[in-house]
Amino acid sequence: MQPSNSTTLNSATLSSTFTSTTPASTAPLSTTPASAAPASTTPIVAGSSGLISVYDPDPLFVLKGYKVWQGRRYVRCFQPADNSKAALNVEHAVYQRLGSHPGILKYGGRVAVADNVYFLKLERAEGDLRSLMPRYSIPPDQARLRMAIQIASSISYLHSKGIFHCDLSCRNVFLFHDWVVKVGDFGGSKIDSQYPLAAEEVRYELPLRGRDWEKRSYVKRELFALECAIYEIMAWERPFPELTDAEVEANYKRETFPIVDGLPAGDIIHSCWKEEFERAEDVEAALRREIGRESGLGAWNASAHLKGLFDWIFR
Ligand SMILES: Nc1ncnc2c1ncn2[C@@H]1O[C@H](COP(=O)(O)OP(=O)(O)OP(=O)(O)O)[C@@H](O)[C@H]1O
Ligand SMILES: [Mg+2]
Numbered sequence: 601m602q603p604s605n606s607t608t609l610n611s612a613t614l615s616s617t618f619t620s621t622t623p624a625s626t627a628p629l630s631t632t633p634a635s636a637a638p639a640s641t642t643p644i645v646a647g648s649s650g651l652i653s654v655y656d657p658d659p660l661f662v663l664k665g666y667k668v669w670q671g672r673r674y675v676r677c678f679q680p681a682d683n684s685k686a687a688l689n690v691e692h693a694v695y696q697r698l699g700s701h702p703g704i705l706k707y708g709g710r711v712a713v714a715d716n717v718y719f720l721k722l723e724r725a726e727g728d729l730r731s732l733m734p735r736y737s738i739p740p741d742q743a744r745l746r747m748a749i750q751i752a753s754s755i756s757y758l759h760s761k762g763i764f765h766c767d768l769s770c771r772n773v774f775l776f777h778d779w780v781v782k783v784g785d786f787g788g789s790k791i792d793s794q795y796p797l798a799a800e801e802v803r804y805e806l807p808l809r810g811r812d813w814e815k816r817s818y819v820k821r822e823l824f825a826l827e828c829a830i831y832e833i834m835a836w837e838r839p840f841p842e843l844t845d846a847e848v849e850a851n852y853k854r855e856t857f858p859i860v861d862g863l864p865a866g867d868i869i870h871s872c873w874k875e876e877f878e879r880a881e882d883v884e885a886a887l888r889r890e891i892g893r894e895s896g897l898g899a900w901n902a903s904a905h906l907k908g909l910f911d912w913i914f915r
Pocket of ligand 2: 771772785
């Protein structure tokens with residue numbers, strides 16, 4: 601089944617997509633009239649670093665902020681608001697530095713929703729890939745390889761700009777029509793030498809392998825997370841979905857990883873888990889070779905098939 605076109609989305613679709621996420625700590629607020637009329641927004645869901653709402657004046661975008669406004673009052677505030685504000689500032693700085701890239705969510709800048717309250721205006725996706733996976737049967741190999749290439753290319757671009765995502769996962773990869781994916785949610789990212797506000801989720805975390813936690817390089821950490829995202833796309837499920845985080849951590853410590861035999865790009869995933877890649881662009885190049893090899897095989901099969909048909913007609 602193909603995903604629905606993003607232009608057909610409505611708040612109901614989004615709300616049902618988003619309710620599967622872990623709600624952040626939020627507190628309902630008493631109705632506080634704003635002195636200036638805020639941009640009207642429709643609340644959707646809380647993430648762990650902010651609140652997402654549909655931006656009513658431009659439904660192709662969502663707003664990400666620490667409060668949700670409806671009409672002239674705000675109805676929900678992220679707690680603690682200061683953490684959310686700090687993450688939003690980082691995310692704004694990242695989007696400004698990144699500019700436009702086909703594999704990164706479009707950024708519409710900051711929008712004033714009330715006096716001195718600014719939220720991030722972000723391209724509206726169908727939702728995050730992980731939440732949407734159960735809705736769709738597994739896409740064809742070529743589509744999954746294309747998704748993997750898009751993510752590897754985005755991560756390579758990020759690194760070329762002095763940024764590490766630091767929380768890359770299919771939770772922060774957003775899905776669009778025709779299996780186009782874009783990376784987003786940069787609130788925990790590392791810019792230059794700044795200390796990041798987030799770290800990878802347990803199933804995406806590079807094992808220590810004798811190193812101290814902070815001695816593991818950010819490149820290696822991100823490449824491990826990239827490979828876990830590619831695994832999740834190829835297997836259409838997280839690594840070891842049946843195990844708890846602690847059990848997965850113990851597995852990784854014993855160098856036990858999910859079986860990749862028979863998966864597209866299985867060898868690439870395995871090499872990256874073993875830290876055999878140095879740069880995201882090398883992963884991207886390997887994936888491009890893989891997709892070329894697969895489509896080459898397809899072409900060969902097609903020509904063999906046509907030759908067989910030709911022989912049959914003219915025998
Ligand atoms: N640009 C977007 N378009 C559509 N849905 C979005 C967009 N950005 C976020 N969402 C959705 O809003 C919800 C919250 O997203 P957000 O990334 O802020 O938090 P999260 O992923 O739950 O937490 P975390 O900060 O740990 O990643 C998620 O369900 C996500 O799918
Ligand atoms: Mg997220």
